[in-house]
Amino acid sequence: MAVVFYKHMMMKLTYRLEDEARTLELGAAMAGLLKPGDVIALHGGLGVGKTTFTRGLVRALVPDVEEVPSPTYTLVQAYDAPGFPVWHFDLYRLESPDEMEEIGWDETPEGVAIVEWPEKAGKHLPAWRLDIVFDFEGEHRLVSLEPHGEDWQRRCDEFQF
Template sequence: MSHLEVFLPDEAATGRLARRLAPHLKPGDVIALRGGLGAGKTTFARALISALNGSDTDVPSPTYTLVQTYDTPGLTVFHFDLYRLDDPDEVMELGWDETMDGLALIEWPDKAGDHLPQWRLDLTLEQTVDGRTARLEAFGEDWQARLHGI
């Protein structure tokens, strides 16, 4: 497993990180977005979806809908917020299996239990006194190789 840590002093830096990551994504990818409430998970997802779409995209938090889908050029993005799930098996009712041909962005990924794929990129956001840090951890050889290119 390899990792990369990036300091993000503001939301613009979060957007730059998303734009750096976007060209490296492909169908079947899973990004587990980790961090506490207000850490910037939805901010990052919004920036990444906008980068993939090539323009600013309205990306509301899927807190109540649990999943939002976006058709971007060449890649369908499934943005999950699993915070309100009571049982990991509930992800199957959200179209979990449909994400195999797209990109799954998963907020609160631990709620997926054993359904969370072993091969994925974990992005952990943590607030600091002067901004936030992003830690990207690659699980799987393919992600490790791509992480070195970011």
């Protein structure tokens, strides 16, 4: 008797966003999916909406936050959301993946890590994560959710936006 294993095919979701307001709304909608230990890797060039998306997400998780700045120069911003901390990393200026420990990466398993320029994290970026890829389509943005891991696939399958 032969045993056949089927690998679960991870399916991505793609959204066409008309403007910055819709990018903020997508971030806010994604906030409801998150739990401690999650890593969201934001891919895309300069100016495609990664920080805007994060701003919507953080404001949904931490309603009393006054400002959600880009951590381009500080490398990381931390927020205390009810239930878990949130870290927003911008690795654009990181020179080596070894610097991840210096900026607090080891603390992230107890909360949620949102990572811009994740390719600079090297071995620190976990295999089980949600990749969000930002790109332009004319004057609009295309945003694709690419789950890595069955739990992320399940959450993306249930996501409504």
